[in-house]
Amino acid sequence: MTSTPFQAGAEFAAALDARDPLAHFRDRFCPPKTKSGEDCIYLCGHSLGLQPKSAGDYIAQELRAWAQLGVEGHFHADNPWMPYHRMLTQLTARLVGARPAEVVVMNSLTVNLHLMMASFYRPSTARYKILVERGAFPSDRYAVKSQIDFHGLDPASSLLELTPRADEFCMRDEDIESLIDREGESIALILLGGVNYATGQAFDMEAITKAGRRKGCIVGFDLAHAAGNIPLRLHDWGPDFAVWCSYKYLNGGPGCVGGCFVHERHACSPELPRFAGWWGHDEKTRFLMGPDFRAMEGAEGWQLSNPPILALAALRASMEIFFEAGMENLRAKSISLTGYMEFLLGQAPSEKFTITTPREPMRRGAQLSIRFAHEGRKLCNRLAAMGVIGDWREPDTFRVAAVPLYNSYKDVYRFAQILSAAFH
Numbered sequence: 001m002t003s004t005p006f007q008a009g010a011e012f013a014a015a016l017d018a019r020d021p022l023a024h025f026r027d028r029f030c031p032p033k034t035k036s037g038e039d040c041i042y043l044c045g046h047s048l049g050l051q052p053k054s055a056g057d058y059i060a061q062e063l064r065a066w067a068q069l070g071v072e073g074h075f076h077a078d079n080p081w082m083p084y085h086r087m088l089t090q091l092t093a094r095l096v097g098a099r100p101a102e103v104v105v106m107n108s109l110t111v112n113l114h115l116m117m118a119s120f121y122r123p124s125t126a127r128y129k130i131l132v133e134r135g136a137f138p139s140d141r142y143a144v145k146s147q148i149d150f151h152g153l154d155p156a157s158s159l160l161e162l163t164p165r166a167d168e169f170c171m172r173d174e175d176i177e178s179l180i181d182r183e184g185e186s187i188a189l190i191l192l193g194g195v196n197y198a199t200g201q202a203f204d205m206e207a208i209t210k211a212g213r214r215k216g217c218i219v220g221f222d223l224a225h226a227a228g229n230i231p232l233r234l235h236d237w238g239p240d241f242a243v244w245c246s247y248k249y250l251n252g253g254p255g256c257v258g259g260c261f262v263h264e265r266h267a268c269s270p271e272l273p274r275f276a277g278w279w280g281h282d283e284k285t286r287f288l289m290g291p292d293f294r295a296m297e298g299a300e301g302w303q304l305s306n307p308p309i310l311a312l313a314a315l316r317a318s319m320e321i322f323f324e325a326g327m328e329n330l331r332a333k334s335i336s337l338t339g340y341m342e343f344l345l346g347q348a349p350s351e352k353f354t355i356t357t358p359r360e361p362m363r364r365g366a367q368l369s370i371r372f373a374h375e376g377r378k379l380c381n382r383l384a385a386m387g388v389i390g391d392w393r394e395p396d397t398f399r400v401a402a403v404p405l406y407n408s409y410k411d412v413y414r415f416a417q418i419l420s421a422a423f424h
Contacts, residue, residue, distance in 0.1 A: 006343040013413035016340070022333050022404060025325055028053055029251070029406040034387040041388045041415050045403035046197075046225060046367045049251030051314075052321060058313040085307045091319040095250075095327060096223070096242070097233035098261050101268070101298035105246070105315070106279075106307060109224055109258045110139050112243040115302050116260070117147045119274045120218045120240055121189045127216070128153060129183065131190045133171070134161040137197045140222055144191060160187065169356040170201040170363075177211045184215025194226030194242075198393060200357035200367035202230055206237040213238065224248060227259065228322065229365035231331050234261050241266075249366070249403065250322070252315035257308055262299040270295045277304030325405060333404035335361045337412060341368060341402055344416035352423050356397070366401040369393075379422055386418055 029050040031039040065077035074081045093100045145155045190212045195202045212219040221242040228249030242261040246252035276293040280303040295301035354371045380392045390400040
């Protein structure tokens, strides 16, 4: 957004907001209010994104169709429900850098992760390990361990963990590639987050994919903290699959339907083993109710059940805003906003906290993880009482994200001022 060195002071924040070409998108979201009626400083889009104002209208439209048409809404609503999920296909493909046939909006993240591992984690005597981050989100670890158990293997020997060097918080790219080169012959699946939920580190997914494929490994990514946060080029990078949720940076609402990518080299392979459901069956014969499953081509062949229309309506509202704003534009503002936050936090007493997120813009998204030296939970409770909404993670970390669709430079400035004052 700016090549000018950052400056302290409210006037500088106001000047940045005044020339921000994306500033008007803020008015299309619903920020929580303080008790006095002012907008909260909402820095929690990495956990739950704000509601687009248009989401209510989109949901209401489908509620009216349900009331007026009943079951006929599947075919005769203004936006018929049978193909409704395809209203999101082009938007999703563009967001994650995929071809339309490679993506589908369905289920929730961990359900999709299990579906992908059912197809792609096929351990053998020689190749049976799953490579994960030691600091991966717990649901991923639970899913991976349960898959290892399901195959009759021992997580103690089949789960391989990436671990930062001593006294470091984040993984080094060269250490990741070195481990893959060293252990690759025994790795069946590399499963990493695109952006680590705890530290905010963005991984070099292209390099990891190349390293994994060079050693014959299947490569998958959990993009829960990457989709809508950093630019993605999934088709070109070439991982075998990816999954994500839609309620964080994608603003789809609590528990919103997730998304899935299957690279085209697999997406049209009906012989690939999978857990099947009727919505993944060839739609030309789906309603003939035959006994034998015939997978649809593309990622849609992994669908299980008909999708939740009301949830899709809310997600559609946000995805249309993403399409309008443009991911590259949002990324440029995100780099600037996060850099500005880091600059302002650098003015606060350094002995009070440590930022564990990488300093390099290309190695992080919108999130900064702030590790407090003492009594961080109490401090964060005080911030919440003053209208600052972030996300506390035990034992000592406060995660904040300045989301470019709806956060302003003034938000970042006010947050830094309140945090600094709270130390005294």
